Amino acid sequence: MxxxxxxxxxxxxxxxxxxxxxxxxxxxxxxxxxxxxxxCESDVEDLNIIIKRSKSAYQKTGGAYKRNGIVMLILGLAFIFIGIIPVITGQGYATVFLAIMGLLFVIWSYFSFVSAKQITNIEE
Ligand SMILES: [Zn+2]
Ligand SMILES: [Zn+2]
Structure with missing residues (x-):
């Protein structure tokens, strides 16, 4: 060219x-x-500012996913713990649904971490 x-x-x-x-x-x-x-110098300067802004917004989204993932993980483990203890101690299976919910939370948190990682990868 x-x-x-x-x-x-x-x-x-x-x-x-x-x-x-x-x-x-x-x-x-x-x-x-x-x-x-x-x-076009001033136009490209403006463009650079816009790109920079959207990048930092993206980073924030990644951080939010990560925080979400941590909260879900803690909640999930707590639910599993609360749900499984009576089963182990022989008090019955009434709380098993809590453990299953906890498991779902853990899976959910896993996907939050994966999304956060993908966003961070795009960043890098
Ligand atoms: Zn020329
Ligand atoms: Zn130009």
Whole structure:
């Protein structure tokens, strides 16, 4: 691809804002991206800010999943504990449903952790 402005020069970058191919002379570095020098620089700056914001929002979602997972895990283990003790001590099976609920909580927490991990992976 040749530069949009200089057909004789090879393109070295693509503007993050308008998508035009730029040569070394036309390209301006803005954060992690390239922009048309003197034309799209401020647009790409704005874009970078938006991307940064959405990334941190994503990170927060990952953290929320993780917290959710921890709460579910603790609740689940507590329910299993409360539900299983009478069974072990021979007081009957009336509380077994608590243990099953606890197991569901543990599974739920597992999926929360997996989601949190996936989000963190995208981040990295
Ligand atoms: Zn541009
Ligand atoms: Zn050029």
């Amino acid at each position: 040749k530069c949009f402005n200089h057909p004789q020069s090879d393109g070295v970058a693509v503007c993050k804002s308008c998508g035009r191919v730029l040569c070394h002379d036309c390209c301006a570095e803005v954060g992690t991206g390239s922009a048309c020098k003197g034309r």
